[in-house]
Amino acid sequence: MRLLTRSERLVTPWRNGGGQTSEIAVAPASANADFDWRLSIARIDGDGDFSAYPGVDRLLMPLSAGGLELLVDGVRQSIPRFETIPFAGETDVSAVGVTAPSQDLNVMVRREFGAASLVCEVVERSRLVSSLTGEVTAVIALDGDLRVNGERFDSEDAVLSDGSETIEVEGIGRIAIARVRPVSRDGD
Template sequence: MRVLRATDYRVMPWKNGGGTTTEIAVSPDGAGLDDFDWRVSMARVERSGPFSNFAGIDRTLSVLEGEGIVLDVAGRPPQRVTAASQPFSFPADQPTSAALIAGPITDFNVMTRRSRILHSVERLAISTAAEIPAEAGSTLILCHRGHAIFPGAAPIRVGPLDTLLLGPDASVLRVQPAPDVTLFVIRIIAAA
């Protein structure tokens, strides 16, 4: 189990050069935009426009801050994504454009290489102790709002935008919110 602090995340340019992204975690360690198996990041979107194309990648997008965004993914009806909506999954190699609803947003992205890795993203708002099941692969828990304590021999406290990274040996993690917390739980497993 590793704690990834928001102050240590790596900031890098978007693939299309239109802004910057904050990389939370990537596998394998040190992988670039063209050779990762999975990648978890945040980005500040200042204006409407096209998304970068990532060949062979599946992507899930959530809104962390701001009014939201309308995504137009080729072949699908436009999808409105807000801080209150469920995470939205789509192929990152399909032409995609975004229209901001009312000003800039900060989004949260999970991307996995379709031929090797599958992922799921769940938003959890909790106000009492809870248990979070982990996957056989990797599980990441991003603390979006509030603070959370993960009890144990050496309790771990995470604050806004800190992430807990669990390896394949984890099964269930107990969390104590202090007092209300919103978490994103990302489960990453090998494709069958």
Template sequence: MSGGRTVRADDVAPRPWPNGGGTTRELARAGDGSWRISLATIESDGPFSLFPGLHRLLTVVEGPVLDLTVDGVPQVVEPQRPFAFSGEAEVVASVPEGPVRALNVIADASVAAYCTVLELGRGSALPLAVDQAAYVITGEARGSLVIGPGEVAGRGTVAVVTVEAG
């Protein structure tokens, strides 16, 4: 890892969800508040908080599958497969195989958010643009968010988040 700012998730104090149903660690936020990246621990079944007027992108980065019911429609969110939904949706989570940690991007309508999970080889270096951050899922810096511009280097798995203001 080099360049950019690095935030270790374990160094960020957990905060309760707005609905009190779990905790999250805010890792990064836009200066204008138009988006945020956080890491949530989901240990038990229950509803997600509502975020009217915003959209969400969730990626399971630790643990098994996460079952969600989004506006009455069942969804299975597999590890390392990003899942997008409206912040206004009524979402109920179930952790049938045990707790999970999920990387979340919550953004307003003026921001397009993307997440791509990549495997890096031991000699790899992944450059990050100013509108990108990479959460290290496995590797030397596991549990850290590297905020661009900068790079992530070395063997491991990363979830690269890109936030594009419209």
């Protein structure tokens, strides 16, 4: 289990230059665009297109108070704060109606590698998050006064587990739970 603090992350421009990304974790660790999966927080400063990621399934969760307005293949969608929208990396997606900088949590998984899930949960005193063998589980602090396994757990900090471990989050606040499951292959 690893604690990944917000202060340790590098911020890089999007592939298309339309925003910035703070990468939480990626596998393999040395991957650039050829990742199996990636977890990040993006900053959107204005209206514009998302970068294309053919062959990648994406999950996006707005973190800012107003949520996020997207144009997905020409259809306008309002995504409330802490709700998740799935879309394929080759889908034509644009942010629209952006009047103030906005942040969103992203999970991207190469389709041939596996699948992912992303949910927001409320912590009221204590929450145990278990991960299964072979599954990568990330818990991301969203807001509130939280501790993880006894350590301070600030907003946008993350804990990553890639084994059958249990992460204990204590306090009052909200967390996001992201899970990446490799595709099981016959004969493996």
